[in-house]
Amino acid sequence: MLFNSLTFLVFFAIVFGVYLALREWTARKRLLLVASYVFYAAWNPPYVAILAFSTTMDWWIARLVWRSQNESRRRALLIVSLACNLSLLGFFKYGNFLLQTTATLLAAIGVHYAPPAFDIVLPIGISFYTFASLSYTIDVYRREVKGDWSLADYALFVSFFPHLVAGPIVRARLLLPQIVVPRSPTRDQIGWGFMLVVIGLFMKSVLADRVFAPVVDQVYSDPSRFGTLDTLTAVLGFSGQIYYDFAGYSLCAIGLALCFGFEFPDNFRFPYAARGFSDFWRRWHISLSSWLRDYLYIPLGGSKGGELKTYRNLMLTMLLGGLWHGASWMYVLWGGLHGAWLAIERKLRGGSSAPLQGALVGLTLLTFVVVTLTWIPFRAESTATAAGIIAGLSHWTLPLALGPVERPLCLAAMAATVLWQFRLRDRSLEDAFREVKTIPLAATVGACLIAIFLSSGGDQRAFIYFQF
Amino acid sequence: MLLGGLLVALAFVAVMELRLAARGIRPTTPDTIATWMRQRERAASLGKNALILVGDSRMHTNVDLDTLRTLTGLEPVQLAMDGSSFVPVLAGLARDPKVTGTVVVSFLPYVVAEWDKDNIAKDYEAHYEHESARWHVNAVASEEVLAGWMGSHLRSYADGAAPLNSLLRRVLAAHPTPQYVVTQRDRSKLADFSLATMPELYFERVAREMRVDINEAHTTSPAGIEQFLAAKVAELQPVDAEPFKRHLGEIEAMVAAIEQRGGKVYFVELPTGGLVRTIGERTYPRAAFWDPFAGSTTAHAVTFRDVSALQAFALPDGSHLDYRVRPQFTAALVQALGLDAQPKSIARD
Numbered sequence: 001m002l003f004n005s006l007t008f009l010v011f012f013a014i015v016f017g018v019y020l021a022l023r024e025w026t027a028r029k030r031l032l033l034v035a036s037y038v039f040y041a042a043w044n045p046p047y048v049a050i051l052a053f054s055t056t057m058d059w060w061i062a063r064l065v066w067r068s069q070n071e072s073r074r075r076a077l078l079i080v081s082l083a084c085n086l087s088l089l090g091f092f093k094y095g096n097f098l099l100q101t102t103a104t105l106l107a108a109i110g111v112h113y114a115p116p117a118f119d120i121v122l123p124i125g126i127s128f129y130t131f132a133s134l135s136y137t138i139d140v141y142r143r144e145v146k147g148d149w150s151l152a153d154y155a156l157f158v159s160f161f162p163h164l165v166a167g168p169i170v171r172a173r174l175l176l177p178q179i180v181v182p183r184s185p186t187r188d189q190i191g192w193g194f195m196l197v198v199i200g201l202f203m204k205s206v207l208a209d210r211v212f213a214p215v216v217d218q219v220y221s222d223p224s225r226f227g228t229l230d231t232l233t234a235v236l237g238f239s240g241q242i243y244y245d246f247a248g249y250s251l252c253a254i255g256l257a258l259c260f261g262f263e264f265p266d267n268f269r270f271p272y273a274a275r276g277f278s279d280f281w282r283r284w285h286i287s288l289s290s291w292l293r294d295y296l297y298i299p300l301g302g303s304k305g306g307e308l309k310t311y312r313n314l315m316l317t318m319l320l321g322g323l324w325h326g327a328s329w330m331y332v333l334w335g336g337l338h339g340a341w342l343a344i345e346r347k348l349r350g351g352s353s354a355p356l357q358g359a360l361v362g363l364t365l366l367t368f369v370v371v372t373l374t375w376i377p378f379r380a381e382s383t384a385t386a387a388g389i390i391a392g393l394s395h396w397t398l399p400l401a402l403g404p405v406e407r408p409l410c411l412a413a414m415a416a417t418v419l420w421q422f423r424l425r426d427r428s429l430e431d432a433f434r435e436v437k438t439i440p441l442a443a444t445v446g447a448c449l450i451a452i453f454l455s456s457g458g459d460q461r462a463f464i465y466f467q468f
Numbered sequence: 469m470l471l472g473g474l475l476v477a478l479a480f481v482a483v484m485e486l487r488l489a490a491r492g493i494r495p496t497t498p499d500t501i502a503t504w505m506r507q508r509e510r511a512a513s514l515g516k517n518a519l520i521l522v523g524d525s526r527m528h529t530n531v532d533l534d535t536l537r538t539l540t541g542l543e544p545v546q547l548a549m550d551g552s553s554f555v556p557v558l559a560g561l562a563r564d565p566k567v568t569g570t571v572v573v574s575f576l577p578y579v580v581a582e583w584d585k586d587n588i589a590k591d592y593e594a595h596y597e598h599e600s601a602r603w604h605v606n607a608v609a610s611e612e613v614l615a616g617w618m619g620s621h622l623r624s625y626a627d628g629a630a631p632l633n634s635l636l637r638r639v640l641a642a643h644p645t646p647q648y649v650v651t652q653r654d655r656s657k658l659a660d661f662s663l664a665t666m667p668e669l670y671f672e673r674v675a676r677e678m679r680v681d682i683n684e685a686h687t688t689s690p691a692g693i694e695q696f697l698a699a700k701v702a703e704l705q706p707v708d709a710e711p712f713k714r715h716l717g718e719i720e721a722m723v724a725a726i727e728q729r730g731g732k733v734y735f736v737e738l739p740t741g742g743l744v745r746t747i748g749e750r751t752y753p754r755a756a757f758w759d760p761f762a763g764s765t766t767a768h769a770v771t772f773r774d775v776s777a778l779q780a781f782a783l784p785d786g787s788h789l790d791y792r793v794r795p796q797f798t799a800a801l802v803q804a805l806g807l808d809a810q811p812k813s814i815a816r817d
Binding site: 005006007010042191194195198210438439441442443444445446447448449450453454455456457 | 610
């Protein structure tokens with residue numbers, strides 16, 4: 001069930017209405033728990049069992065870890081939790097990928113191996129709820145979070161539908177205390193929550209899906225058909241698409257949670273206004289980058305073990321961060337490139353973590369350009385497609401195959417995005433909106449809703465095909 | 469503030485709907501991959517009672533399902549898709565052990581010649597085969613119901629359009645795109661050519677068949693455009709028949725797979741007219757395409773060129789029938805294929 005679907009609109013209207021009607025906190029929590037499982041089941045009912053299993057197992061192990069005073073036992077329990085979670089993730093998300101990679105490697109040394117073709121359906125959101133769950137057991141092990149929450153509260157933390165399938169990856173230490181304390185959403189929270197949902201839907205449905213995606217999909221499906229300008233438009237367009245798609249979805253999640261009185265942290269903070277790559281990763285998918293920092297980079301040793309080890313840790317973290325996005329070597333390549341940029345930046349800064357100085361506009365643009373080019377392997381389904389895109393950018397060719405409106409619209413939207421992010425880079429969205437007066441704000445909401453309606457539904461080929 | 473924005477948006481939608489209504493646009497049932505999949509499931513579940521229609525827009529518009537039902541005693545299942553190839557769907561039906569009914573295929577030589585070309589039918593059939601084994605009562609099903617409800621009640625979604633297209637081409641345009649094709653719940657499409665702009669629509673169809681730009685005519689006079697198109701048609705040469713012939717064995721294997729389960733397959737070349745027919749005859753001449761195909765298949769194959777009753781109908785755009793003559797055409801088709809005699813035990817020979 002996607003946030004930008006009619007089914008979700010009906011689902012949310014019912015859940016929100018009943019939530020407000022209930023007065024007792026436990027009843028409200030149970031409602032949200034049941035609703036969250038219904039939300040998940042709406043995609044594929046049998047897979048609810050995986051979510052329930054993962055939740056119960058982590059809750060139970062964390063409880064044992066919390067109660068145990070024996071360090072060896074605690075460590076063993078943590079390892080069991082890690083192994084179970086990562087095995088689930090590995091089987092469903094990386095099983096076929098590992099088999100195919102093994103077959104390729106064996107073929108390289110002349111051994112023929114035909115891996116069995118498993119038709120494994122990836123449980124939606126497994127990467128998100130596994131990481132949320134893992135953070136809990138690790139935090140309990142580190143004694144940073146209590147491990148004696150009720151199963152129902154813990155299950156709500158893992159499955160709370162606003163963050164369940166696409167994040168943000170909310171930590172137990174942030175959400176569980178909110179679940180325990182009775183709360184009722186204030187009028188301001190509901191108002192701002194809905195505002196975020198409207199903005200998020202606008203970003204996702206209008207900008208990502210209608211302005212950028214059509215251009216990107218065309219060019220990446222066959223780069224050889226397009227000239228330099230079209231390829232450049234698509235490469236820039238993907239920067240817009242991925243940002244508005246994911247940031248829009250995150251804003252919806254944050255807004256929906258707020259409507260129920262729960263506060264989630266920001267997941268994106270004007271990333272295309274970043275000055276350098278470490279700054280970029282403080283602004284892009286913050287819940288993942290901070291997760292990787294706290295549970296991977298720092299445990300690996302962070303920057304404490306000397307220069308070479310720091311680079312190794314950066315690279316390992318980013319490679320695994322790339323792999324987290326999907327079972328493809330292209331994601332690993334994308335992660336590796338970001339690891340390299342972070343290492344180079346660190347070298348240039350002489351090991352300091354202080355913000356980069358210099359011509360700020362130039363630095364921002366340079367970061368944006370490199371980040372944009374680094375998206376190429378992320379979007380390309382194969383090295384051949386990535387090479388085709390890079391070739392298209394590398395030597396000037398004229399064919400203009402994109403539509404007369406698509407190209408300027410895409411480029412203008414991207415230019416506006418960079419300018420907007422540059423202007424707001426040191427502020428929050430809430431601050432920016434607070435300055436807008438009521439009538440212009442209502443007009444903005446109205447315009448967003450109209451744009452969402454206009455871009456909704458419809459077969460894009462409809463007007464072509466209904467003429468046969 | 470939110471309420472104000474919501475009211476602005478609702479007012480906008482209301483004005484747009486009123487404007488569309490004033491311009492004679494009616495809501496239509498959306499024809500989506502979900503509706504196609506539901507019909508594809510029927511093709512399997514109806515067993516021998518299924519009369520499965522496969523093909524392109526001609527099969528969509530020319531065949532009246534009620535007439536077909538009455539005359540054959542079978543239950544029609546509309547699997548045609550605009551602008552698509554019959555090959556992936558026929559292949560899917562051949563692979564599906566549950567399909568044991570009667571299959572009527574609208575035959576187009578070019579889709580066999582362009583065997584591997586991507587087209588929507590390939591995507592639909594692959595999606596069906598991937599999804600048919602999965603759970604059905606889910607958000608996708610509910611979304612289909614809700615989107616279907618919205619589509620069949622709001623004129624902004626008429627003909628499967630996104631409201632933005634409706635706004636630009638039907639609300640704001642001085643000459644709104646006419647609604648001359650309406651999709652029915654059973655996926656058949658009714659073409660009302662009295663609403664279409666003629667002969668422009670005919671010229672566009674002829675130009676699209678040849679993949680030429682009509683603007684190259686450099687004239688707006690109908691006679692001038694027709695002359696330009698006729699000259700282009702005269703330049704056409706027959707396409708190489710070898711790629712076509714290479715795949716005839718594969719089509720026959722599909723036919724054999726369905727027939728081995730007790731099913732029947734019929735191929736029909738639906739009528740074309742005017743320059744559209746001339747294009748077909750010049751590029752895919754009968755002797756090089758239809759005749760070798762008809763000779764190679766054990767299925768019953770009928771071309772409109774051999775049946776005068778199928779040629780007796782006007783084709784306003786050179787390719788499709790007006791909805792008013794569909795019942796009569798369907799009766800002629802049933803007779804031409806021999807589907808009306810003994811529907812449950814039709815002998816091919």
